[in-house]
Amino acid sequence: MHRLRRLRVSETMRDMVRETRIDKSDLVYPMFVIEGENIRNPIDSMPGIYQYSIDRLDEELDRVKEAGVHAVLLFGIPAHKDEVGSEAYNDEGVTQRAIRHMKKRMPELLVIADVCLCEYTSHGHCGLVCGGEILNDETLPLLAKMSVSLAKAGADVIAPSDMMDGRVAAIREALDENGFCNTMIMAYSAKFASGFYGPFREAAHSAPSFGDRKTYQMDPANRKEAIRECLSDIEEGTDVIMVKPALSYLDVLREVADRTDYPLAAYNVSGEYSMVKAAAANGWIDEKKIVMEIMTGIKRAGAKIIITYHALDVAKWLSE
Ligand code: PBG
Numbered sequence: 001m002h003r004l005r006r007l008r009v010s011e012t013m014r015d016m017v018r019e020t021r022i023d024k025s026d027l028v029y030p031m032f033v034i035e036g037e038n039i040r041n042p043i044d045s046m047p048g049i050y051q052y053s054i055d056r057l058d059e060e061l062d063r064v065k066e067a068g069v070h071a072v073l074l075f076g077i078p079a080h081k082d083e084v085g086s087e088a089y090n091d092e093g094v095t096q097r098a099i100r101h102m103k104k105r106m107p108e109l110l111v112i113a114d115v116c117l118c119e120y121t122s123h124g125h126c127g128l129v130c131g132g133e134i135l136n137d138e139t140l141p142l143l144a145k146m147s148v149s150l151a152k153a154g155a156d157v158i159a160p161s162d163m164m165d166g167r168v169a170a171i172r173e174a175l176d177e178n179g180f181c182n183t184m185i186m187a188y189s190a191k192f193a194s195g196f197y198g199p200f201r202e203a204a205h206s207a208p209s210f211g212d213r214k215t216y217q218m219d220p221a222n223r224k225e226a227i228r229e230c231l232s233d234i235e236e237g238t239d240v241i242m243v244k245p246a247l248s249y250l251d252v253l254r255e256v257a258d259r260t261d262y263p264l265a266a267y268n269v270s271g272e273y274s275m276v277k278a279a280a281a282n283g284w285i286d287e288k289k290i291v292m293e294i295m296t297g298i299k300r301a302g303a304k305i306i307i308t309y310h311a312l313d314v315a316k317w318l319s320e
Pocket of ligand 1: 196199200206213270
């Protein structure tokens with residue numbers, strides 16, 4: 001008689017046949033840096049996550065180091081927003097200064113810089129707006145300019161999250177022309193127009209002032225189109241592809257993993273984090289057990305890299 005339970009008789013046995021493992025090197029921790037002084041603002045909907053001003057960033061960097069996480073994804077929140085997102089490509093902008101500070105303080109830390117205009121525009125959309133329409137081609141030079149500015153500040157990886165068509169090619173060309181041929185691109189390739197970004201928009205002050213993002217972010221119903229998005233970013237020269245959010249899109253992750261040979265990242269987004277934190281705070285779930293199961297699920301679905309607000313906790317649990 002077949003007895004699959006033989007594989008489960010002891011922890012040692014289970015450990016030996018385990019197919020999926022989480023490693024600290026898989027984790028990317030998102031960080032929010034805000035213009036100003038002496039700021040450590042809690043994000044109400046994301047317990048444990050804060051906005052820091054640059055002068056207090058070291059507190060957070062120390063926590064990252066102590067946990068043993070090697071990569072962060074940085075979001076900047078400027079004091080001044082305008083129609084064209086000028087602060088996004090200002091070499092002295094808050095994000096650029098934060099990157100310089102981080103690379104000086106922790107040179108070995110891999111700094112991934114999010115590229116998108118929504119935190120920097122007064123209308124909160126990810127591209128230029130004209131007559132209520134989000135413009136594509138006119139936005140590309142600004143994204144390219146922002147990428148070069150962030151690379152100049154010391155970013156190791158440029159992560160465009162805007163979902164404009166053709167942005168990977170435009171950014172790659174601009175980086176190469178400016179001597180940043182080793183700066184990597186991690187494209188948010190299949191990014192869905194999701195309700196799970198709600199808490200992030202509070203954290204990054206990036207909610208659109210009118211309409212929604214459905215004309216540029218993907219329809220949650222589309223799996224085949226997600227493959228096309230990934231393949232087209234690969235063709236344009238991305239180094240890493242991403243599916244976002246993670247949990248309602250594990251099938252997309254699996255299919256992209258099967259259909260491509262590129263390193264695949266999954267973004268375990270703000271709403272996914274908030275749901276876990278809220279249930280845990282009520283004592284309804286065992287946070288550690290559930291978070292580790294979520295991480296395992298994302299990795300088993302085919303992701304190599306996991307961007308998650310749980311990163312520091314996961315790293316600590318892995319060391320216990
Ligand atoms: C910016 C951006 C968003 C997220 C990452 N980059 C928000 C959005 O597209 O509205 C979401 C991250 C999260 O929810 O954790 N475009």
